[in-house]
Amino acid sequence: MATGLVHDERFFWVELGAYLPLGPLTQPFPAMDSPDGKRRILNLLRASGIFDQLTSLTPRMATEDELARIHTRDYIARVKELSEGYGGPVGDYTAICAGAYDICRLAAGGCITAFDAVLDGTVSNAFALVRPCGHHAEADRGRGFAVFSNVAVAVADARARRGLSRIAVIDWDVHHGNGTQWSFYEDPSVLTISIHQDRLYPLESGALEETGKGAGEGYNINIPLPAGSGHGAYVRTIERVVLPALRAFKPELIAVASGFDANVLDPLAHMLCHSGTFREMTRLVKQAAEDLCGGRLVVCLEGGYAPVYIPYCAAPVIETLAGLQTQIDDPMHDWVSNMGGQELLPHQEAVIERAAALAARVPSPRA
């Protein structure tokens, strides 16, 4: 069985507004979330030939009822109204263009499409190349270039319509997965794990102390890595925190909120990851999915703002999912993987060990 790839040209037709807050002495600057950056991922997949070895999945739009499992009806109506006019702001760092509503519904629905294909067994696993990103969007507002919380909407759908009772979400976007965290903060059926740069965005969430609430206590783990963390810290985090938490939780499906902005060339973050880091993290999580839940793994695209490099970080994820080796050769690999600081450093390990203690407390399902 092949790996599924959700893609649609319309994902690159939505504009999310300027990055810099505008003021009298601010020369206008192009949006950091450029459509072309993510289109380049698809271009590389096509140019390399791997695209033809994947199963293309056509996304559908999430319905208003599906969005409303995560978002308020008022917020959904506001996005729709702005979209039908000239667009406008829907939250901090997030302004939509005219016509964005349907494309944002397509991004959330594209994740549902990927979940369905994996759950139906028509593909062995899947990559959802959706845009805009989703993991910052909260119940009643967009945030950080995210309008609807794509992965959360798909998780809620898999819970409600497909009857799944345990889903794990691993978020390795460099920013905190606040939207996903708050969506399931009191829900023991969804284990949320976010690996991110400490206090990057949003500033007020992502701490180790946020472990869930009520029935959801113990089912949220944050690993706020210090700025400057690289390959060693990320791989150790997967081994020491993510894998033990998954083994305890015993998910029926694993979703990855995969930003590529922890890469060393990203202009909005300060980490050192490279193509080999994303390849190794995917290998480890794929192995866990095979051991724990029949290989059911869906990787959904989140952020990534270095157009020159994100294709070379995304390709190894897709190669690893598909078990294929292509001719794609990361042209930056020898340079970036040999930079100082790629190895695990003691102050990074201290954070990872605190998170490992949380992972050791994840409750196992009752027999």
Ligand SMILES: [Zn+2]
């Ligand atoms: Zn991000």
